[in-house]
Amino acid sequence: EAGVVQSPRYKIIEKKQPVAFWCNPISGHNTLYWYRQNLGQGPELLIRYENEEAVDDSQLPKDRFSAERLKGVDSTLKIQPAELGDSAVYLCASSLGSIYNEQFFGPGTRLTVL
């Protein structure tokens, strides 16, 4: 069974440029998460989807970050414009059902903003 797929794996951009990350969760997993992980820290939740509905986006900086999960499967996370402080690893995870279930993480996208 294929795991969570993310692309790209690495991205280097100049500040003020836009960037987008893509995630394909494990087939059948209705819950999808986007996390940001800074070096030496734990993952921080940005947004959680139940199917196509964003049920928790309280930590998403909405002035520059946006996300969508059309048709309740794949998801895209966008930053526009990027700032230096956005440099981090962006992790996508999926789970079957609620937050009480095991989360499966993708390999992440390492973003460097210059």
Next chain:
Amino acid sequence: GQQVMQIPQYQHVQEGEDFTTYCNSSTTLSNIQWYKQRPGGHPVFLIQLVKSGEVKKQKRLTFQFGEAKKNSSLHITATQTTDVGTYFCAANTGTASKLTFGTGTRLQVTL
């Protein structure tokens, strides 16, 4: 917001020594999960604890949930070089309906 503290931040042991990491919260937790992240890798689920005082074992790993459901621990017996990585707890208060990851404990094992 909910904070989950882990100690120690880093531990370096010789192969064969034991290792323990602790996860603490100021609020009562409905459940706690543990994840391991190898260097350069992504978090991988290890276990979930739900009941007060629960103890679960996976080979050399022992996980405990405190009686008051405010803390948890992960103990590794006789560490091996394959245990190297960062161990995160992830806790949910129930009211927040959100899994908050701890700060992590980085384990280094040398021969």
